[in-house]
Each structure stands twice: as structure tokens, then as C-alpha cells.
Amino acid sequence: MPSTRDYYEILSVERTADDEEIKRAYRRLAMKYHPDRNPNDPEAEARFKEAAEAYEVLSDPATRQRYDQFGHEGLRSAGAASHDFSRMDVQDIFSMFQDIFAGVGGGTSRRTARGYDLETVVSLDLQDVLHGCERDVEFTRVDVCDTCAGSGSRPGTKPSRCETCAGQGKVQQSGLGGMFRMVTACPTCRGRGTIIREPCEACRGKGRVPRNRALSVRIPAGIADGQAVRIQGEGEPPPPEASPSGQGVRGDLHVVVRVKEHAHFRREGDHLIIELPLSFARAALGAEVDVPTLEDPHTLTIPRGTQHGHVFKVSGQGLPNLRTGRRGDLGVVVRIDIPRKVSKEQEDLLRRYAELDEQSVLPESHGLFGKIRDALSPKDARKPRKNEPRKEGDR
Numbered sequence: 001m002p003s004t005r006d007y008y009e010i011l012s013v014e015r016t017a018d019d020e021e022i023k024r025a026y027r028r029l030a031m032k033y034h035p036d037r038n039p040n041d042p043e044a045e046a047r048f049k050e051a052a053e054a055y056e057v058l059s060d061p062a063t064r065q066r067y068d069q070f071g072h073e074g075l076r077s078a079g080a081a082s083h084d085f086s087r088m089d090v091q092d093i094f095s096m097f098q099d100i101f102a103g104v105g106g107g108t109s110r111r112t113a114r115g116y117d118l119e120t121v122v123s124l125d126l127q128d129v130l131h132g133c134e135r136d137v138e139f140t141r142v143d144v145c146d147t148c149a150g151s152g153s154r155p156g157t158k159p160s161r162c163e164t165c166a167g168q169g170k171v172q173q174s175g176l177g178g179m180f181r182m183v184t185a186c187p188t189c190r191g192r193g194t195i196i197r198e199p200c201e202a203c204r205g206k207g208r209v210p211r212n213r214a215l216s217v218r219i220p221a222g223i224a225d226g227q228a229v230r231i232q233g234e235g236e237p238p239p240p241e242a243s244p245s246g247q248g249v250r251g252d253l254h255v256v257v258r259v260k261e262h263a264h265f266r267r268e269g270d271h272l273i274i275e276l277p278l279s280f281a282r283a284a285l286g287a288e289v290d291v292p293t294l295e296d297p298h299t300l301t302i303p304r305g306t307q308h309g310h311v312f313k314v315s316g317q318g319l320p321n322l323r324t325g326r327r328g329d330l331g332v333v334v335r336i337d338i339p340r341k342v343s344k345e346q347e348d349l350l351r352r353y354a355e356l357d358e359q360s361v362l363p364e365s366h367g368l369f370g371k372i373r374d375a376l377s378p379k380d381a382r383k384p385r386k387n388e389p390r391k392e393g394d395r
């Protein structure tokens, strides 16, 4: 899940911060929360990942502008896909921003080259949750450049050996103020061991190009807000540093589900809850009412003397469980509706009822001034407490 905190706040920078300040702020946080320095500290790891997410957005002028204008929502609108840092390997995040960390860490020999995961968001309503659905998602992801097959070199030319690391891709550097020496990815060639002299024009030497991808994604019934469907192998190819040709394992795509609020139904796990406004007369005397469900209306028998707040359970009219498919229930909560206006005849009957019930009621409505007089009559007048500021117009 992407962070919902403000990215500037995460990096502790002003909204006017320039690229250099943002980079410094991120570098500082990444060092502070790096899991090597905070072993077995999930909180630190989460901070580390959150900072990476904030940095990725704010370091790119286009995404930063979109974020400034539309906030988090703007980044996850149609066609947007972002890296899913929360599920990413720390080592992967490190190599992703290698240019920032040159000489600090990263560059450890990896197992099979694996691409980064991506994340995109789809929006569902309760009907979609009830039946499950198919969603077309479109997003942009980097792919291996066809022109140079990922090498980054103009076709017909070859990358030459990096002189900094003599083609090894690794250099020995003193880390953390000279306290110890470590082998890191070569900062000149970013660990590749080669330098591109004549860059491919299609990808400007990167070996990767952004490409649109459209997919149809099956969303299972019963999914909850915030859960994600993982589509294996639909993320990015391994980064060029790890595998120029893109050979290895692609990352995954996480399709995060947002379930829209319903005008009438509230969701509680697999159960649904709806409020049923009921007149005093029907609650007192009993009635048959049609209650809306996500499918056909259900006829509910309201017994005599039903109380405000009573919950009727309609079995099996909730949502299906994601695992078992078994449907939850619909809870119908009675809300006694007090009429705001009554007809003359109704009023007479209510007065008669109150008499029988030996209850005192307010005298018949006698206009606005009468009400104000009642409200301000000495008997009910509220004495202002000490130190209570007087309202304007109070006399």
C-alpha cells in the first residue's frame, strides 16, 4: 500500500525545496533507517520504505507537479503505476537509487535478477464485491528497449570496459567515514562493468523504455478495501544493472482495490448494515416492509412493539467471504422516524393518544413569538455561569 502521509512531511523538507535538498533529505533518512543499522526493527524498515516512496515521487519533476496539484489521488489516477515499496526488498530499493548511495552499500551479488514490483489501483462498488468482476487496467511500465535489446548501445556498437572498476562492476571503498572498507557497486558504471560510448537513440542509453500495458484483471468476490490482487510477472523486467537483456524474473503487479462507500449499506467484514426508518405507528403496531438488499428487496415482518435500534438479521444477504464464498448477513437497524410535520388530523390523534397516556405535551403551536417566549421564560431561563463569555446580542 502506498503511504498516505504527506511526502514533504516524510522527507522533512519545505514544499519549495529544490532537487538537491530533496536528495540530501532522502539520503539522510535512508541512512538513518537502513535495516543494516536497525536490525529486526519493522518500524525503521517501514520508515526506510516510506522515504523511498516519497523520494521517487518528489525527485521526478512530472510526478512532483502532479502530486503538488492533486495530492496522493493524482498519482494513482488512471494509467498510473508506481513502485510498491512496502513489499519491496530493501536491497532492491537500495540498488534502485544507486546513484544516490554510490559508495554506501548496495551492489551485493544478487541471486536471480528480479524486476521491481508495480502497483496500480482500481475502484469497485459493492455490486462488484458481491459478484467479483473483471477490470481493465492500463499502466506504463519500463520494458527492455527493442532497438538495442537492452544494452543501451547504438545497434552495431558495443559498450566499452569501465576503467574505474576495470570491468569488475565493483570497487572497494571506505564506508561510513573510513570506519571500515566495503566492496560496493562501481559508481561510474553502476555495477555493469561497462560504459556506453554511443548510446542507443531509442532509449538514450538506458536500455529501457516506458511502454503502455493493458491487462484484464479478475477481481475475486468478497475482496475488501485496501486488499490487492497480485498478478505475477506483470511488473518490471530486471533492471539493466542486474540484467541488461532483461533476462531473469519480472516483478509482480499489485492491483490494489478501493471499495467505494455505498449510499445506504455499511460494510462490516462480510456483513452489511442498513438503517430502516420506521414510523412510530408501524413500530408500535407491526408492519411488513420491503428492505433493500444488494439484490432484490427482502420483505421483513416487523412485530408489534419494535424498539428503536433493534437489529433484524437477514441471513445470507451480506457479502461473500473471500476464501469460503459463504455470504455474510444483512443487519437491518430500526430507526424510529419522528415526523417533522403532521396534519391537523394527525395532530388531533396524537394529542388524544398523549391524553390517554397521561403525558403532558406542549400546548398547540402558537407561532414564533410564542416559542421564543417559552424558551426564554424565567422558569426555563438558564443562568450564565461565571466566566462564561457573553454572546453578542446577549443582554
Ligand SMILES: [Zn+2]
Pocket: 145, 146, 147, 148, 149, 150, 151, 152, 153, 200, 201, 202, 203, 204, 205, 206, 207, 208
Ligand atoms: Zn535502446
Ligand SMILES: [Zn+2]
Pocket: 162, 163, 164, 165, 166, 167, 168, 169, 170, 186, 187, 188, 189, 190, 191, 192, 193, 194
Ligand atoms: Zn565501473
